[in-house]
Amino acid sequence: MLLYLLPAFLLTHTNGQIDPAHCRYPLGMEDGRIKNDDITASSQWYDSTGPQYARLNREEGEGAWCAAGQLQPSDVQYLQIDLRQLIFLTVVATQGRYARNSGIEFARKYRLEYSRDGHRWISWRNRFGNEIIMGNVNTYDTVVRDLHPPIITRFLRLIPVTDAVHTVCMRVELFGCAWQDGLMAYSSPEGQIMMAPGFPITSLNDSTYDGPLERRKLSGGLGQLADGVVGLDDFVESRQYRLWPGYDYVGWRNDGLGPGYVEMEFQFDRQRNFTSMKVHSNNMFSMGVKIFSSVSCVFKLHLISEWESEPVEFHTVIDDRNPSARYVTIPLKHRSATALRCRFYFADTWMMFSEISFQSVTIVLPTKKPPVLTPPSYEANSEIPETTQKTEDWTTPTKTGSPEEGNTSILIGCLVTIILLLVVIIFLILWCQYVCKVLEKAPRRILEEEVAVRLSSSSDTIILQTPPVPPRVSIDPPYERIFLLDPQYQDPAALRNKLPELSQSAETSACSGGYAEPDVTLCTPHQSFQSSAPHYAETDIISLQGVTGSNMYSVPALTVDSLTRKDISVAEFPRQRLLFREKLGEGQFGEVHLCEAEGLAEFLGEGAPLPEQDGRPVLVAVKQLRADATSNARNDFLKEIKIMSRLNNPNIIQLLCVCVSSDPLCMVTEYMENGDLNMFLSQREIESTLTHANNIPSVSIADLLHMSVQISSGMKYLASLNFVHRDLATRNCLLDRHLTIKISDFGMSRNLYSSDYYRIQGRAVLPIRWMAWESILLGKFTTASDVWAFGVTLWEIFTLCKEQPYSLLSDEQVIENTGEFFRNQGRQIFLSAPPLCPSSLFKLMMRCWSRDITDRPSFNKLHQALRTFAPHS
Structure with missing residues (x-):
């Protein structure tokens, strides 16, 4: 029995926190790893514009998925993708229907809905609370949008949005990586607000949490504690998003909760064997913030079973000298469970977390016959397994020789395969980082050959042009990135020539004014604010x-x-x-x-x-x-x-x-x-x-x-x-x-x-x-x-x-x-x-x-x- 289970544990990655900046791999719409059966839609115009044709840079069928009829502003039609496993989704890319230069339909705007279980659907919002994502301006360019915050999901719906009556067609690709953590939801008390004399008001709420808030408790969702963003030593400062003081942390005040601890519950996708839990905690003790003094966790083997009585307890060493935020690793002693409930005990007035992750392996039960374990296949540059492959599905071996010899050779082969894969992945990551640094020193016009590198950057929007375009189609190239401190910036006239859109809007008058005093004779009297056409x-x-x-x-x-x-x-x-x-x-x-x-x-x-x-x-x-x-x-x-x-x-x-x-x-x-x-x-x-x-x-x-x-x-x-x-x-x-x-x-x-x-x-x-x-x-x-x-x-x-x-x-x-x-x-x-x-x-x-x-x-x-x-x- 142990011989059969050992390879399963070896083949399952030990999980850790995720880095959104590197989790940007194509998930398989374009190359077909996402199968046709996993791409559905609420409706379609014709069979030839069905959802299976919504693949980026592909021209099958009529060239895209098209919503049924002309889309009204009030209509809700969607393209749905089943990723077959939990994915940490970071990027969405869209195109319109090019159809070899005969298509003219595209989605100017869209929004996203996602679900981890296929039942409860959640509307995605960015960190400013906006649902709308700006889409395409033509049928051929690829517009790539970063998702801030990223989405942890299995199912995704893309819902076109329109302000007028339009025909809408879409092609898409999704980017991300497997959510190896397996965390489906966590529950916790609502974060609180810190108000201290001489200190900015600091909001420590979980602002991206996607579950309900009832009676000051968050439940059934995921948020900032699972978004891969680690807070700074000074909790008032934000690492990346610059929204408000304390944005990267979720925090609670000791006397604001009563019992002297914060209780959190974590639910997972399946039964797992837990090695440890890592909690990124602030320790700015000069403001009364310290890591927790101790933690006690109990386990539930199945969702319908009772909590086990024997807890795992861990006591920390309180640090009053180093104010740096840090990860605290809590050993979980290889306990098996589908859910955990942990109590974090206060060491001072405040306790603040920015990220919680788990190291675990999934428990794979053997079949009656000893299986041959086939490792998941990976594409080059990809951490995403075949989306239709399930970790429980294994092929039945044929008998050749003794069982001991077969299993030993299988084990050796699996280990060699894993080592080679790790070497290849590390080499590709290092090579990609080197290329990115080299290309950043070059002029930043977006070219086709930059696509692979640009997708590994952290920018919000990239426009990729699909070449070649027939000569009879006149296309203006994308705007060149403007370096505002270059010599051309010193001449407003030269800069205005680089911004043609502006010269045809409100800035067309001859006295539109650089910094020098204009020729008054060229100017016309200015209209009043209260005119019928506001000016x-x-x-x-x-x-x-x-x-x-x-x-x-x-x-x-x-x-x-x-x-x-x-x-x-x-x-x-x-x-x-x-x-x-x-x-x-x-x-x-x-x-x-x-x-x-x-x-x-x-x-x-x-x-x-x-x-x-x-x-x-x-x-x-x-x-x-x-x-x-x-x-x-x-x-x-x-x-x-x-x-x-x-x-x-x-x-x-x-x-x-x-x-x-x-x-x-x-x-x-x-x-x-x-x-x-x-x-x-x-x-x-x-x-x-x-x-x-x-x-x-x-x-x-x-x-x-x-x-x-x-x-x-x-x-x-x-x-x-x-x-x-x-x-x-x-x-x-x-x-x-x-x-x-x-x-x-x-x-x-x-x-x-x-x-x-x-x-x-x-x-x-x-x-x-x-x-x-x-x-x-x-x-x-x-x-x-x-x-x-x-x-x-x-x-x-x-x-x-x-x-x-x-x-x-x-x-x-x-x-x-x-x-x-x-x-x-x-x-x-x-x-x-x-x-x-x-x-x-x-x-x-x-x-x-x-x-x-x-x-x-x-x-x-x-x-x-x-x-x-x-x-x-």
């Missing part, structure tokens, strides 16, 4: 920065020209009454000072826009032009005075007076006692009983909404005048003691925020993390780009300014990301939803970051929408 006022840049280094407001060139001819009188304030308090910042030709203005209230008279005095001096911001400034800088300074004098709104910093009768020229503006919004929020926590009990400075959600409404009101006013701010951010919003906000423009001049700006060679510094893609790529600043920046400002507010936007991206990566926004192929990185932010408000932010400027809401609509969130504002 954003394009800005013809006066200068990229104000002379003091601040980002002075810009307006359309014709408006500026008319302003410079008007004689706008501003009161001259006695220079000697300005008492220097602090230097706020400086620019190339000037400085910004914080000053006390003696007798300013009496000088300005009643109705002056000054804060309540209560016997305290009036603080003002004084922009001062250096005596050695050029004549052009002097003219720009006077121009800025005339522009500022026109602004009169309770949420806009107002020009109070000037000192221009003698040098140095000065303009005096409001300054608010609570300073800027960024500093104000970063020093506070969200209001709670904890903040009240410990006298911690705090703000409420209502306060944050009130601030958002005021900023939108001020920007609505600027937009009504066709003024474009170009540097909207919390650092440029000032507060008084009543939390009244006034939008300013001297954040750029302050050294405190120098890291928020990026100097492009030969250009002025730019706040790229707040800028719309068209502003970075083409120097186009419009009211629409201010809307984009407003969305980022909202994001800052609801993160309490605890981190910089795109904090995990370098400046160069931020700029590179703007190219992804232009290409709009699903690879762009968005800011993640702040934990404090209502979902409907985050949807409003996402609209502000729409790729097309006409899809972004106006400030008037933003102000109306935000007032519904804060009706008392």
Whole structure:
């Protein structure tokens, strides 16, 4: 008996955690390893367009699977694939119906449903909660989409989605590898939220869990503990996806659960013999987070049997010196089971896991006759067995010689085969990694010969072209990847030629504006926001920065020209009454000072826009032009005075007076006692009983909404005048003691925020993390780009300014990301939803970051929408 079972155990891989970056092998749609019987559909147009023809790069039948009739937006028709075993699915590739150049049908969008048991179907959503996957734009290109998060499944449905009536046809290939872990589901208490003074609000929920949540317990699904992503030492940081603090971990608080332990249950696909369990646990003990002190596991041999009484227990060594996250391996002593129930006991206030995996072998029961064990066949470069082969199916041997001799030779042959396979696989992996590194140094145009290597990368979207195409079909090549810091980037005109789509959209006017001042004679008057066909006022840049280094407001060139001819009188304030308090910042030709203005209230008279005095001096911001400034800088300074004098709104910093009768020229503006919004929020926590009990400075959600409404009101006013701010951010919003906000423009001049700006060679510094893609790529600043920046400002507010936007991206990566926004192929990185932010408000932010400027809401609509969130504002 032992002789028969031994080869079965040897042939079964010892399981371990999976690496999604390398689990990217074709599963067999194209090469036929997935059989016709395993490909079904809810419907089909004709027999010649049945599901068996939905194979990537194949032209059998009429060239693809086609849904029945013309697909309506409300229709649900699907292509279903049975993978015959649990698969860790990471990539989906699609084509349309090419049919040797006669097909014109393809799926522009689709969504996925999956099932591990064939009964309960789950809708896939990406890490942002979106179901829709962007598909093809023609019939011949292959569009490859990474799945974030990956799917653990046996059955998959591809469901075409359409916005209008279309005929839809598809060809597909799936990529992944076998889910050797065998884990079908785990259950656990719901993850909790950590709120600590001086620390960002950290959400430790299992955000990708695909089972139900009932009474604060997750059950019957899989999620982040089985996605192959291991958390960092600092649990606030995210390794890859940059969604919110704590995203990579699931965590629980000791006093939040009661019994002093976290109980988790694990269910498997079949009976297994368990060697060990590996738990990746955080150990940031300075925040009260430690690995578990001990664990106790009980086993269930069959799903219908009772839990065994004898547990396996393991005690850890608590580490108070090394804060690194680590894997803890728990020996399971070769216990057999189909389910485990484990209790993890707290060693401190918090316990956090990012990944749990099991090392086990499946138990293969022998047949009555001694079987000859045939190892699964593997394709080159593949870890996926034949999908129709079952691990229990073995061929019956013919008798030749004694049983002992036959079994010994079989055992030796199997061992040699396994060793050779391992050597080949290791060689192929190393060779592929070497080729990838070499090709990454080459220009990144996607070529046919790069297909195999590109499928092993971690990109979200790849377009592969199917050559050759007959000469009579005119096809534009895919866009070349743009290196935004190359010499062509320094010339906006050259870059605009690389982006033909943009030159035919909203950016077609002759004054569409690089960074240099345009020829005003070529420009036409700008339409108002409120016109019947909404049009954003394009800005013809006066200068990229104000002379003091601040980002002075810009307006359309014709408006500026008319302003410079008007004689706008501003009161001259006695220079000697300005008492220097602090230097706020400086620019190339000037400085910004914080000053006390003696007798300013009496000088300005009643109705002056000054804060309540209560016997305290009036603080003002004084922009001062250096005596050695050029004549052009002097003219720009006077121009800025005339522009500022026109602004009169309770949420806009107002020009109070000037000192221009003698040098140095000065303009005096409001300054608010609570300073800027960024500093104000970063020093506070969200209001709670904890903040009240410990006298911690705090703000409420209502306060944050009130601030958002005021900023939108001020920007609505600027937009009504066709003024474009170009540097909207919390650092440029000032507060008084009543939390009244006034939008300013001297954040750029302050050294405190120098890291928020990026100097492009030969250009002025730019706040790229707040800028719309068209502003970075083409120097186009419009009211629409201010809307984009407003969305980022909202994001800052609801993160309490605890981190910089795109904090995990370098400046160069931020700029590179703007190219992804232009290409709009699903690879762009968005800011993640702040934990404090209502979902409907985050949807409003996402609209502000729409790729097309006409899809972004106006400030008037933003102000109306935000007032519904804060009706008392």
